Amino acid sequence: MTRPDPLQLRREDDWSGVRAVVAGFGVSGFAAADNLTHLGAQVTALAETATPAQLEKAELLEILGARVDIHAGATQTLPDDVDVVVTSPGFRPDAPVLQAARSRGIPIWGEVELAWRLRAAGPDGVPAPWLCVTGTNGKTTTVQMLDSILQAAGLRSVAAGNVGLPIVEAVMDPAPYDVLAVELSSFQLHYTDSMSAESAAVLNLAADHLDWYEGASWGERAGMRAYGDDKGRIFQRVQRACVYNVADPATEHLVREAEVVDGARAVGFTLGMPGVGMVGLVEDLLVDRAFIEERATSAAELCSLADLAPDGGAPAPHVVANALAAAALARAHGVSQEAVRDGLRAFRLDGHRIASVGTFGGITWVDDSKATNPHAAQSSLQAFDRVVWVAGGLAKGATFDELVGSIASRLAGVVLVGRDRQLIADAVARHAPDVPVILVDHGEDGGVVDGLALMRGVVDAAARLAAPGDTVLLAPGCASMDQFSGYAARGDAFAAAVRARFG
Structure with a gap:
């Protein structure tokens, strides 16, 4: 047989x-x-x-x-x-x-490759298209924004892949979806060969997970090159739009290297004035110059900055960038300007992503435990003027000199925890030698610890360094598994310790 x-x-x-x-x-x-x-x-x-x-x-x-x-x-x-x-x-x-x-x-498949092969035809006789997102940071936020936009357009969609529903579960649902918003990590993309996204975005590229890409088996492609190559796999065989970050030339390079379906085009997103074929900002408006007939001479309004911050204040720059990328993918799918606006208005950030814990004695405490690499921490730190930075954990092969150099003038103090805390302390000593640093020792090598006890020590240390008007920001720049079960547990412990002291 x-x-x-x-x-x-x-x-x-x-x-x-x-x-x-x-x-x-x-x-x-x-x-x-x-x-x-x-x-x-x-x-x-x-x-x-x-x-x-x-x-x-x-x-x-x-x-x-x-x-x-x-x-x-x-x-x-x-x-x-x-x-x-x-x-x-x-x-x-x-x-x-x-x-x-x-x-x-x-044959070796990842779950994403398996899911692609298991897609079933919908009522129109074709499988639901995939709108895919990768990048070092912002993937989850962008995919959730995209899903909110698609649902505002009346489409049956779901956030799947590296967030939300496992992608195999999504494609096997007895009631087919109209479209899938798919988050993909570099690990998932490494084991994906035949996927052909309708449109895809690479948000940014920065050092992360480099420990995964080390070793003789990678040969000359080890490290950042291998990591970038895997991210770029998302653009292979794209059918409509390859969305890239104008501020990150490496993402545009991945578009140029990709073999796409005839007719697919590159669409940039920018926090500045968009050129033809881009989405970007004009004063306080997010606008589209890529998916309108008169794109050479005009722009279509998508939403305002105020729509991204329904509770007041100004949205962080990386949140705006994520919204622009999500809007570009949705517009490539044919979604209206109104649905983009309504979907972004309805969207709320997940917990542990620049989440305010409270303001006590004029000091604001913020949980961004999801900032698990230096690039994410940098985006978070740049949203505040004067910061007591809480950082540390598992660095995953990353370095911190560039990060500390870029935000040194904002630092009022640094509180460090975790197995690789000394890496950050050394970077601070090199690039911000006048900034006070406190190392909190608590079971760095012994696995999961008493998180609340650890964070009580962190909060006490940060309170000694902070002055009224400062922000104490948990943006670790590292993974959490040396001391916590995950970034959520780390953020929960931080918030609980703050409230226990001041609430």
Whole structure:
């Protein structure tokens, strides 16, 4: 009997003879294993560790006929009979299970690649188009803004991929979506080969996750070059618009390097006056000079800056940039100016993204725990005039000299925590030697700690450095997993410590 070739299969085909290994059993891994099992494939899921909730899901899959191996060493060996490996995005290319698949000529897909192959035709006979977003920072905000705009246009859409609904779940929904707003990380894009987004955006490129891109297996492409190459994969085979950041030439370079469908065009977004074929700002208005018939001589108003800050004040520059990118993708899909305005008016930032904790004694406390790399921290710090900066954690191979040099004049003080806090302290000593620095020691090498106790120490230290009119800003520039379960837990602990002291 001839076994089916997974490279030729689509959702409507018979998957019953396909032997699939799913590497990793997190959110995306479970979604892949679950849906492949329902399609009839013979699924084996491999994971080193799992939470109680994941173990419960494993039991459900085993009832359906899947095999789930969760134990130390489970991903060190690839089973003998395998037709395709579906990997979770966290697995580096040199992971043993992926090396084994590569040496045996077995296709390696990410969850995004699997989802692309499982798309089903909608009522109009074609699958829902994907509007895709990547970049070092701002991906989640942009995708959520885009989803809000699409829904304001009356479309059935969802934020999926690296945020919201797993992309496999989105494409397998019994009620097809009209369009998908898809956030993609560099890890996800690395394992994606055949995707052809209707339109896509790269918001920015800055050093992040470089530890993932280190090692001999990358050869000359290691580090920032490999990271950028993976981000650029989002533009391959784009059908309508490649959206890039005018202020970041590296993103335009990725557009120029991409092989797109005939007729697709480049669309820049800028915080300045937009040129022809761009979206940007004219005084306090977001305007479109890319998707109107008279774009050479006029501009279409999309919304005002006030629409992006419904609670008053001025929106941070990176929030405006995210809105422009979302608007460009929506306009490329044919969405009206009014829907762009209404969708952006309705949008609210997620928690832990420049979230005000409160003002006490003239000092404002702000939680931007989601700023998990130097580029994101820089955007956050530049939104305030005088800052006591709370930073530190896992640097993921990043450096901090450029960041500190760019915001040194804003710093009233620095409070540092986490395993790589000394990297930041050294950068401050080089570029802002007169700025006082306090290092808060608390279980840096011992895994998850008592977050509230740690942040009480942070708040006490920051309060000693801050004066009325200052902002104490948690913008760590680092990942949180050395001390917390995630950036949300870090931000929650910071806010709780502030309120415990002043509330």
